[in-house]
Amino acid sequence: MIRRERGSAVVDYVLVMMILIPLVLGIVQLGLVLHVRNTLTAAASDAARAGAPLGASPQDARARAVDLVRTTLADRYADDITVSETTVAGAPAVRVRIRAEVPALGLFGPAVPLDVRGHAVKEVEP
Numbered sequence: 001m002i003r004r005e006r007g008s009a010v011v012d013y014v015l016v017m018m019i020l021i022p023l024v025l026g027i028v029q030l031g032l033v034l035h036v037r038n039t040l041t042a043a044a045s046d047a048a049r050a051g052a053p054l055g056a057s058p059q060d061a062r063a064r065a066v067d068l069v070r071t072t073l074a075d076r077y078a079d080d081i082t083v084s085e086t087t088v089a090g091a092p093a094v095r096v097r098i099r100a101e102v103p104a105l106g107l108f109g110p111a112v113p114l115d116v117r118g119h120a121v122k123e124v125e126p
Contacts, residue, residue, distance in 0.1 A: 029104065036073060036102050037114050043068035044096040044118030051083060051094040052120040058083040058094065065096050076100075085122070092122040 051061025101111035
């Protein structure tokens with residue numbers, strides 16, 4: 001009986017690894033996408049706050065967003081950043097929108113589109 005099961009550990013190992021490796025790589029990729037999304041959201045919010053004080057312009061907010069994204073991630077994520085003035089609950093505000101794509105399979109493959117926004121109420125003179 002022991003002779004018949006000889007070498008079955010190799011087959012079991014291969015079968016388990018065929019399931020385990022894609023599962024682990026999928027979890028790592030999900031972590032990468034969430035990291036990029038959270039970093040872009042934080043950059044958009046911080047950039048909106050940079051464009052909200054008295055005397056600040058939308059160009060100040062965009063420059064802050066580009067600086068944050070390029071410093072924390074990569075230059076390619078800072079290609080599509082738009083800043084606009086809007087209203088939030090009737091108050092003037094600054095909105096920063098960052099659109100980027102994260103490769104779904106590590107560095108290759110189809111991309112996952114991300115669209116994040118940050119808002120800040122603009123200061124006005126009394």
